[in-house]
Amino acid sequence: MSATAGQMTPKLVTxxxxxxxxxxxxxxxxxxxxxxxxxxxxxxxxxxxERQATLETLASRKVEVEALKASLPGxxxxxxxxxxxxxLAGDRGLVAAxxxxxGDQVKARERxxxxxxxxxxxxxxxxxxxxxQDVEMGLDSLPKTYKQAILAHHANVKKExxxxxxxxxxxxxxxxxxxxxxxxxxxxxxxxxxxxEALAVIVPTPFETCSKWSERAEDLASLIAYRVIACVGKMLxxxxxxxxxxxxxxxxxxxxxxxxxxxxxxxxxxxxxxxDLIDESNGKAAEFEAGxxxxxxxxxEPEVVAPDDDASxxxx
Amino acid sequence: xxxxxxxxxxxxxxxxxxxxxxxFEVARLLGQAGGLPYTLAFDQNDIDKVCDLAGVExxxxxxxxxxxxxxxxxxxxxxxxxxxxxxxxxxxxxxRADNLFRGLExxxxxxxxxxxxxxxxxxxxxxxxxSQGLHLQVDADKVTVLQGIAxxxxxxxxxxxxxx
Numbered sequence: 001m002s003a004t005a006g007q008m009t010p011k012l013v014t015x016x017x018x019x020x021x022x023x024x025x026x027x028x029x030x031x032x033x034x035x036x037x038x039x040x041x042x043x044x045x046x047x048x049x050e051r052q053a054t055l056e057t058l059a060s061r062k063v064e065v066e067a068l069k070a071s072l073p074g075x076x077x078x079x080x081x082x083x084x085x086x087x088l089a090g091d092r093g094l095v096a097a098x099x100x101x102x103g104d105q106v107k108a109r110e111r112x113x114x115x116x117x118x119x120x121x122x123x124x125x126x127x128x129x130x131x132x133q134d135v136e137m138g139l140d141s142l143p144k145t146y147k148q149a150i151l152a153h154h155a156n157v158k159k160e161x162x163x164x165x166x167x168x169x170x171x172x173x174x175x176x177x178x179x180x181x182x183x184x185x186x187x188x189x190x191x192x193x194x195x196x197e198a199l200a201v202i203v204p205t206p207f208e209t210c211s212k213w214s215e216r217a218e219d220l221a222s223l224i225a226y227r228v229i230a231c232v233g234k235m236l237x238x239x240x241x242x243x244x245x246x247x248x249x250x251x252x253x254x255x256x257x258x259x260x261x262x263x264x265x266x267x268x269x270x271x272x273x274x275x276d277l278i279d280e281s282n283g284k285a286a287e288f289e290a291g292x293x294x295x296x297x298x299x300x301e302p303e304v305v306a307p308d309d310d311a312s313x314x315x316x
Numbered sequence: 317x318x319x320x321x322x323x324x325x326x327x328x329x330x331x332x333x334x335x336x337x338x339x340f341e342v343a344r345l346l347g348q349a350g351g352l353p354y355t356l357a358f359d360q361n362d363i364d365k366v367c368d369l370a371g372v373e374x375x376x377x378x379x380x381x382x383x384x385x386x387x388x389x390x391x392x393x394x395x396x397x398x399x400x401x402x403x404x405x406x407x408x409x410x411x412r413a414d415n416l417f418r419g420l421e422x423x424x425x426x427x428x429x430x431x432x433x434x435x436x437x438x439x440x441x442x443x444x445x446x447s448q449g450l451h452l453q454v455d456a457d458k459v460t461v462l463q464g465i466a467x468x469x470x471x472x473x474x475x476x477x478x479x480x
Binding site: 110113114117126129130133161164165167168169171210213214218222223225226227229230231232233234236237242243244245246248260263281284285286287 | 319320322323324325327328329332333338339340343344345346347348350351352354355356357445446447
């Protein structure tokens with residue numbers, strides 16, 4: 001190696017240049033990373049702000065949902081009450097319409113009997129039978145033999161009129177309509193989940209079946225009311241509350257049977273007993289078969305059927 | 317009565333009418349006594365059965381005690397009091413409240429009803445709810461009060477106000 005071709009630049013220069021280059025590169029690298037971090041921080045900050053906004057929206061929605069949830073029992077009660085009243089009115093209509101068809105069938109049976117008694121072989125006997133009703137009261141004033149003879153003749157007339165009696169007692173022909181089911185709404189008031197204190201049974205028949213029974217015909221609505229009351233009576237006997245007092249009241253144009261159980265020691269499952277008895281009555285009632293209708297107990301909370309205002313009561 | 321009615325069996329409402337009861341009361345009693353029949357058509361035996369189940373009795377009539385009194389309202393109440401004693405509606409024995417009114421004219425029923433309500437308030441009579449409806453009972457220690465009313469020797473002035 002010659003002197004001219006030797007190391008002409010001092011090593012320090014090169015070293016300093018290397019250091020300068022390192023510094024420049026490091027600055028550039030640091031600036032780049034700083035910039036990247038700043039950007040990432042900004043991005044995260046934006047994200048945090050967005051999340052924070054979402055959290056606030058969710059918190060607000062959560063309050064709304066909690067309020068909605070808190071209102072659900074009341075809303076459910078209101079809806080159940082509305083449904084109960086609407087269906088009670090609907091079932092009343094069904095019973096009325098079915099009662100009309102059933103009444104037609106009763107009249108049809110009467111027409112058949114009328115045609116029978118107008119036949120010559122029965123017409124004279126019917127007149128005699130009718131006249132006997134007038135003279136029966138005075139029979140005691142007649143000599144014993146006369147009375148016996150009249151009674152014997154009457155028994156004979158009655159026997160010959162057997163087909164007429166049978167026709168009048170014949171089952172009512174089923175109505176020409178589809179079967180229907182109507183709800184009997186029941187409600188038990190048992191404060192604090194304890195012993196039942198009161199029972200309400202709402203029947204979709206007019207209250208007049210109770211209040212004006214002597215002025216109106218004993219129609220399908222009356223017969224339904226009798227069946228339900230008989231079931232309530234039997235149920236009370238079965239749960240050891242046979243003497244529980246009953247009251248009848250008007251409820252939304254329907255009949256409400258109110259039973260005070262506060263002075264009774266009710267044993268057994270009252271709703272189940274009544275369910276079974278009502279269900280059993282469906283297959284054991286001629287008018288239900290002829291009217292093609294079925295009853296079913298539907299139980300609701302007392303608040304669902306609690307009257308809005310004081311209803312007038314009538315003791316049964 | 318229409319001709320057809322002669323051939324029809326007795327309806328539940330007719331049982332009620334014949335016994336001066338409400339049909340719902342008849343339905344309840346028959347329900348408790350085993351249930352209603354398949355066809356709601358009845359005969360005289362059923363009326364007798366319901367009469368028995370309901371504890372229906374007719375107290376007024378020829379068998380009522382004979383008590384003379386110038387004041388008609390007082391006379392009715394004295395007879396009613398005597399009937400409660402005669403029929404021993406005392407202690408554990410009870411009777412339907414309406415047995416005291418059944419068979420009376422509406423105006424007379426009104427007088428006896430008011431007197432009975434008054435005596436319940438005064439705790440001379442006790443009212444007891446039953447499956448047959450409201451029953452009456454006289455506590456043994458109240459019989460002398462009732463006897464005083466019946467023989468006219470000690471009628472409470474508050475009761476006298478009902479007909480004065």
